[in-house]
Amino acid sequence: MPNRIKQEIDRLKSERGAVILAHSYQPGNIQDIADFVGDSLELSRIAASESAELVVFCGVKFMAETAKLLSPDSTVVLAAPDADCSLAACMSGDDLRQMKNRFPGAEAVIYVNSTIDLKSEAWSCCTSANSIEVVEAAPSDEVIFGPDRNLGTWVAENTNKKLHIWPGGCHAHSGADIRDLREKKAEWPDARVLVHPESPSVFLWEADQVLGTGGMIKYVKNSTADRFIIGTEEGMIYRLKTLFPDKEFKAAGNIVCPDMGYTTPELVLKALESRGNGIEIPAELADRAAAAVRRMTQTG
Template sequence: MMEEISRLKEDLGAVILAHNYQPGPVQDLADLVGDSLELSRAAARLDSRVIIFCGVDFMAETAAILSPDKRVILPALEAWCPMASMIAAEDLRDLKSAYPEAAVVCYVNSTAETKAESDICCTSANGVEVVASLAEEEVIFVPDQNLADYISRWTEKKIIKWDGYCYVHDRFTPEEVKAARLAHPGAEVLVHPECRPRVIDLADTVCSTSGMGRRAKASGVEEFVIGTEVGMIYRLEKENPGKRFYPLSPEAICTNMKKTTPEKVLRALRTLEPRVVVAEETARLARRSIERMLSL
């Protein structure tokens, strides 16, 4: 199977991108592993005609928006992001009508339609910087309320938040952090900004998945408790031999991220399906929001 995947990649001029939360075997066959925006930017930059995006729906959409001339394939079409689906474009339009003076910041973990209704996108790593860049004193932030809460710690602006959340990060509890510290007293606790405020209060470092990778490499600490989806630990262990990583909760699993398999990747290369296509006008407006963020 691996031989056929390699041959088809070469024949098609294809690249395989895998998110940090993907299963280990899928990460192993990828050309690049990273966070959603990191991978979408790579898709646009790489000289590849076909992008096999091992992740969830909004990630493949973002790649298609940034690479309209390329064929973007999502091997597991049924892999969707519950948080991205917690707000619809019409919901955001209603919110904009209620707060006409507010700027709209959209977390990149959202649908193309939501991005198209927004002024600018952000990631979990640059949300504070994006909000600070805006002239408006009121900011509508969608869809993640926990990330909105985290950003509000660093700004005087009024944040009008939607009540969406990532079900994986939202389930972490302060009790789990306290238990992890007792079990691993020398470990540094890293948590994602999608976690609830009380969990963030107890962490040593709050950072995106890419930030966790950088922190693990740079830190002199040998043990880490990781407060994000458990798939991240596979990459951390692979890149940091000798260091030890413990999940804040072994149940922190995104079931949709686990729907991609090597077999589905092979099928996607054989058939070039299922392809992800974003309507032209939606893509144009969404691209504007993404590119405004990238210009910062």
């Protein structure tokens, strides 16, 4: 990144009381300029605790919306305004309303990778880091879970609750090819295999650990192993290499989220300059969606 852009970002950041949040799937040059890099749960908690005038979010739309729900007095700008999530588009509020009619008495736990409309219908949101804990905490024996089928299947295997799972999926994780993972395991037979629960079940069966991105960082930190095969979006490899330069990491497959790659340093600078594209939450949905997201940040 040209030095001029970096200096201008730093200057505007302090001038405008801004904080830059970046998801662990962001490109390396964006992770490098962020004040905080983390998973959805970590960034949500930071958004709730920081009282920044301006939050520049480097990620996709639902993440910036979540930050705005938790930090309603801040101006929250998504650096790459077109960055959206294929998984969030899989299930609508209407879909959930229909499921509730079909399964009366079942509370809804909705993955944070979702629209505001869907969140507003949920008992609680969850992230991959606390999905099992949130489902366990739901005050019903049956739980509606969406929009991710792979995550829901994994949660169902790890709780005693009966789950009704919406059949949505993330294009990046769902398209992963198990033959790639097997090839990497053959190349590095001594490596520990860490896989994100949005991946297809067959990946989970062949993993040593099933973890969200924050869990992967904790696991690597505490592990005596030197090599790791990582089954999640490729931005995570950069994050792990930065945090643990003495360990080796290899992607389990070609898991790339195009929307995560939309953010550039130039767009971050533009967001700081213009404060444009500020996230707005429809007033009639804000309170209920915020309650579901707050419950998520307080669980697990």
